Amino acid sequence: MKTAIWLYLFLFLAVFDLHAQYPILTPFAISLGAAPTFIGWMMGIYSLTHLPGNLIAGTQIDKHGSRRYIVFSLLGAGIILLIQAQIHTPWQLLALRSISGFVLAFLSPACLALLAQLSNDPIKQGKYMSGHGVVHTLASVVSPAAGALIVGALGFSATFASLGYLLILSGVIAWLSMPKGLAEVQHEKVTEPAMPSNLVGEKRKFLPVSWRYFALPLVIACAQGILFFELPLRGGGHSSMMSTGLLFSIISVGALFTLSMLFLNRYSPKLRLIAGVLLMSLCFFVMAAIPQIPLSSVLFVLGMSKGIIFPAMATLFIHLSGGNKLGRIFSLQSIATSIGSFIGPITAGQLRVGLSPYFIAFVLLMIGIMLLPYFTARREASLSDPKSILG
Numbered sequence: 001m002k003t004a005i006w007l008y009l010f011l012f013l014a015v016f017d018l019h020a021q022y023p024i025l026t027p028f029a030i031s032l033g034a035a036p037t038f039i040g041w042m043m044g045i046y047s048l049t050h051l052p053g054n055l056i057a058g059t060q061i062d063k064h065g066s067r068r069y070i071v072f073s074l075l076g077a078g079i080i081l082l083i084q085a086q087i088h089t090p091w092q093l094l095a096l097r098s099i100s101g102f103v104l105a106f107l108s109p110a111c112l113a114l115l116a117q118l119s120n121d122p123i124k125q126g127k128y129m130s131g132h133g134v135v136h137t138l139a140s141v142v143s144p145a146a147g148a149l150i151v152g153a154l155g156f157s158a159t160f161a162s163l164g165y166l167l168i169l170s171g172v173i174a175w176l177s178m179p180k181g182l183a184e185v186q187h188e189k190v191t192e193p194a195m196p197s198n199l200v201g202e203k204r205k206f207l208p209v210s211w212r213y214f215a216l217p218l219v220i221a222c223a224q225g226i227l228f229f230e231l232p233l234r235g236g237g238h239s240s241m242m243s244t245g246l247l248f249s250i251i252s253v254g255a256l257f258t259l260s261m262l263f264l265n266r267y268s269p270k271l272r273l274i275a276g277v278l279l280m281s282l283c284f285f286v287m288a289a290i291p292q293i294p295l296s297s298v299l300f301v302l303g304m305s306k307g308i309i310f311p312a313m314a315t316l317f318i319h320l321s322g323g324n325k326l327g328r329i330f331s332l333q334s335i336a337t338s339i340g341s342f343i344g345p346i347t348a349g350q351l352r353v354g355l356s357p358y359f360i361a362f363v364l365l366m367i368g369i370m371l372l373p374y375f376t377a378r379r380e381a382s383l384s385d386p387k388s389i390l391g
Contacts (some may be wrong), residue, residue, distance in 0.1 A: 004118055004128060006177050007070075008135045011111055013170040014074060015139035017081075017163045018104075019252075022146030023245035026232035028156050034090040037232060040349025042094050043229055043341075046101040047221075050338030053105025057331045066110035067178045073110070074171030081164030085157040105338070116318050116330075127265060129314040133307060137255040144248035171173035207368035213320065214336040217313065219368040220277065221337040223284060223361035224342020227302075230357055250296050254303020264308065269316040274369060277307030281365035288358035 029039050045170050061069060087093055108329045115128045150159045232244050258264070264272060283302040286293055348357035 004115065007114060008131060010070065010074065010170055011132065011173050012135050012139045013166060014107060015136050016143040016146075016291040017077075017167050017170075019139060019143035019248065020150070020159075020163060022228060022248050023144045023148050023232060024151050024156065024159065027151075029090060031156070032088065032093060034093070037349045038090055038094075040229060040345045041086070042097055043225065043345040044343070045094060045371060046097045046224065047338040047341030049098045049101035050105040051335055052342075053102045054109065054331045054335040054338060057106045057109050057334070058329065061106075061110050061113050061331065062328055066114040067174070069106040069110040069169050070114075070178070071175045073104050073107035074167050074174060076100075077107075078164045078167030078169075078171060081160050081167065085160035085164065101338075105334065109334050112314060112330040115325070116314075127262070129311045129318075132314070133259045133311045136310075137252050137259055137307065139257060141249050141252040142253075144245035146245075148245035148356045149150075155302075193294075210262065213317070215371055216273070216277070216336075216368050217333050217342040218336040219364040220280070220309065220342040221340030222347075222364050223280065225341040226348045226357045226361045227284075229348045244284040247296065247299055250299045251303035251306070254300040254305075255307035256303075257300075258304045258307030259311070265311070265315075267358055268367065269312040269319065272308050272312035273316065275370050276305045276312060277308055277365055280309065281303035281362050281369065284358045284365065288356040288362060371386075 025043075026039055029042060057069060075147065077100055080096055080103065084093070084096050087096065112132070114130075115132055118124075118128060147159065147163075150162065154162070231247055280302055283298050283305065286298050287295070313333075314330075317333060344361075347360060351357060351360065
């Protein structure tokens with residue numbers, strides 16, 4: 001439990017730092033002379049450079065544990081923000097965002113793998129994932145508005161510098177407080193039992209989760225990337241940073257509302273995913289087709305859907321994997337998320353004049369809903385047959 005508390009603290013500081021940039025990156029890029037299309041690429045390249053980091057993280061976290069990669073991500077991201085405080089051109093910002101995407105690619109799979117390895121009880125694992133979601137959401141509630149306030153008081157350079165120092169401090173604390181070898185010990189504790197001996201050697205060669213399941217985080221991330229691109233550009237990009245920050249905070253408040261409903265962990269992760277994705281898709285449809293409904297109300301409901309989706313998705317991957325190769329499982333989930341986050345803003349930047357990007361997000365999410373029950377049903381059927389456990 002002590003390790004979980006430390007990990008939640010690092011997650012809170014890291015998420016606070018990153019989400020504080022959401023309402024200020026687009027105005028900062030505009031102040032440097034960037035056009036909306038360039039901003040779409042700037043946001044997309046961050047996710048694209050996640051891919052090589054995620055590919056490296058998958059095998060290395062399983063091999064070496066999570067500690068060193070958490071520290072590396074926090075320290076590296078902090079140093080990049082210190083450099084970002086001194087830049088003067090959009091291309092410099094693009095380069096730094098691409099490097100930042102690679103560095104931070106290790107953080108999420110490392111944290112999720114470590115949390116999942118703290119217990120082999122499915123209920124406790126679900127609680128750890130919900131705790132991860134609560135901490136993530138608490139930080140994202142206050143950070144967008146806080147980032148806008150800091151920029152208003154100190155300016156862009158001082159804001160990026162202060163956020164960079166905060167991440168560096170988090171990395172130093174993680175290095176000093178997290179014991180070496182913890183992840184490896186927990187990994188052995190979780191993965192050794194409950195597997196027939198004739199399948200152990202075979203299972204080590206393959207991932208225990210079919211590649212098809214990673215389509216869902218891809219479409220969800222694509223929809224979120226569209227949302228994060230569009231909100232700062234309301235009113236032709238003239239919306240204030242404070243109003244944009246408050247809108248991001250409203251999303252997080254909605255997520256916190258459903259994350260606080262701990263009784264949801266008793267229900268099937270598949271059912272929770274279907275309900276959450278359906279709710280999110282309806283929110284995008286309303287933003288595209290019924291703009292008369294107050295945006296803040298729609299974003300609150302959209303945040304509620306996020307609070308349902310992400311703990312359920314993590315729990316589903318843990319259950320399907322049987323607790324094996326969690327570093328690779330969560331790195332592949334991050335890869336799918338990175339691809340979606342790359343496609344989303346670029347698509348919105350290219351098509352926003354002739355077609356509402358929110359409608360594109362709605363269509364993608366509905367496709368995800370149609371894929372999920374079929375794939376999950378096949379996987380649940382295969383789990384009942386030991387010969388087909390590799391699915």
